[in-house]
Amino acid sequence: MRTSEESPAVDVLKHLSDSLRSQWRRYRKRLKRCQERFSEEAVHDSRVETRRLLSTIELLGAFLPQRDLRKTRRALKRHLDTFDQLRDTQVQLVYVGRMVPAFSAARALRDWLQKREARFTRKTREAVKRIKTRRLGRRLALLGGGIRDARKHLPGDRGFAALLRAMDRAFGRVAQLCRHVAAEDTETIHRTRIAFKRFRYMVEALSPLLPVVTEEHRRMMRGYQSMMGDIQDMEVLLAAFEKFARKRDLDPAETRQLRDELLRRRRWLVRVYLNAAGRLRQFWPLPGLRLPAQTRKPKLP
Numbered sequence: 001m002r003t004s005e006e007s008p009a010v011d012v013l014k015h016l017s018d019s020l021r022s023q024w025r026r027y028r029k030r031l032k033r034c035q036e037r038f039s040e041e042a043v044h045d046s047r048v049e050t051r052r053l054l055s056t057i058e059l060l061g062a063f064l065p066q067r068d069l070r071k072t073r074r075a076l077k078r079h080l081d082t083f084d085q086l087r088d089t090q091v092q093l094v095y096v097g098r099m100v101p102a103f104s105a106a107r108a109l110r111d112w113l114q115k116r117e118a119r120f121t122r123k124t125r126e127a128v129k130r131i132k133t134r135r136l137g138r139r140l141a142l143l144g145g146g147i148r149d150a151r152k153h154l155p156g157d158r159g160f161a162a163l164l165r166a167m168d169r170a171f172g173r174v175a176q177l178c179r180h181v182a183a184e185d186t187e188t189i190h191r192t193r194i195a196f197k198r199f200r201y202m203v204e205a206l207s208p209l210l211p212v213v214t215e216e217h218r219r220m221m222r223g224y225q226s227m228m229g230d231i232q233d234m235e236v237l238l239a240a241f242e243k244f245a246r247k248r249d250l251d252p253a254e255t256r257q258l259r260d261e262l263l264r265r266r267r268w269l270v271r272v273y274l275n276a277a278g279r280l281r282q283f284w285p286l287p288g289l290r291l292p293a294q295t296r297k298p299k300l301p
Contacts, residue, residue, distance in 0.1 A: 011151075012159045013150055016056060017147045017148060020053075020144050023052050024053065024140055026049045026052070030042070030048075031128075031131060031133065034046040034128055038128065046083075046128075047080060050079050053076060054073065054076050054077070055202060055204055055205035057069055057072055057143075058198060058201055059206060061166060063154070063162065064143060064146045068142070068146065069143070072143065075135070082128060085124070088233070088236050089116050092237045092240060093114065095237060096109050099261070105257065108244075108250065112244050167199065167206070173195045173199075174196045177191050177192040186235055189270070192228060193225060193229060197225060199284075200283075203286075212287055213286065217283075217286075227269070228273055231270055
C-alpha cells in the first residue's frame with residue numbers, strides 16, 4: 001500500500017490539474033444535455049458531475065487561497081440548488097406512495113405532491129436553461145493556472161502531505177460535529193452530514209491516487225451519509241406535510257394518524273443513525289496510509 005513516504009512519485013498537482021480540466025468538460029456536457037433534453041436521468045447525471053467538480057475544488061483548497069475558491073463553490077452550489085425542490089418532491093412521492101395502502105390521508109398527500117412535482121418540473125426546466133457557464137469557466141481557468149504555478153515550486157511529497165492534512169482537517173470537523181449530535185435536535189445531524197459529504201467528496205476525488213480507497217470503502221461512506229440523508233429527507237417531508245395539512249380540509253383523526261406515523265419513522269431513523277454513528281472511525285485515517293506530521297488524531301464519538 002502507498003504511504004506518504006512514497007509520495008514523491010505522486011504528482012498530486014498534475015492529477016488535480018488534469019481532473020479539473022476533465023471534470024469541467026463532463027460538467028458542461030451533462031449540463032448541456034439537461035438543458036436540451038430535460039429528464040430525470042439527465043438531472044441525475046448533471047447533479048453527479050456538479051458534485052464531482054465541487055470535490056476537486058475542495059482539494060484545491062490545500063494549495064490556493066479560500067477567497068479564490070469561494071465564488072466558484074457558490075456558483076456550483078447554486079446549480080445544485082436549482083434541483084432541490086424537484087428532487088425533494090420526487091423522494092417524498094416514493095416514500096408517501098408506500099404509505100398509501102395503510103393511511104387514508106397519504107392518498108391525498110400523494111395527489112398534492114404529484115401536482116407539486118409537475119410545477120417544480122416546469123420551474124426547474126426553465127431554471128436549468130438559464131444556467132450560464134462562461135464566467136464559471138473563466139474562474140476555473142484561473143484556478144488551473146494557480147495550480148500550475150504551485151506545481152513549479154512544490155515537490156510531490158510536500159503536495160501529497162498538504163492534501164492529506166487538508167483531508168485530516170475536514171475529517172476532524174466531522175468528528176467534532178458528530179460528538180455534539182443530539183437525538184432531539186436533527187439539525188445537529190444535518191450539519192454533520194454536510195461536513196461528512198465534503199470529506200467524502202475529497203476522498204473520492206483523490207481515490208485514483210489512493211489504492212486503499214476501494215469500491216467497498218466508497219460504498220460504506222455512501223451508506224453512512226445516506227443514514228443522515230434519510231433523516232433530512234424525513235424532516236423535509238414533515239414540513240411539506242404540515243403545509244399540505246394547513247391547505248386541505250382533512251379528517252382530523254386521519255391527519256393525526258399520518259403525522260404520528262411520520263414522527264415515529266423519524267425517531268426510528270434517528271435511532272438507526274445514532275446506533276451506527278461510531279462507524280465514522282472506519283473512514284479515517286485510511287488503512288496503510290501514514291499521515292504526515294502536524295496532524296492530530298481526532299476525538300471520535
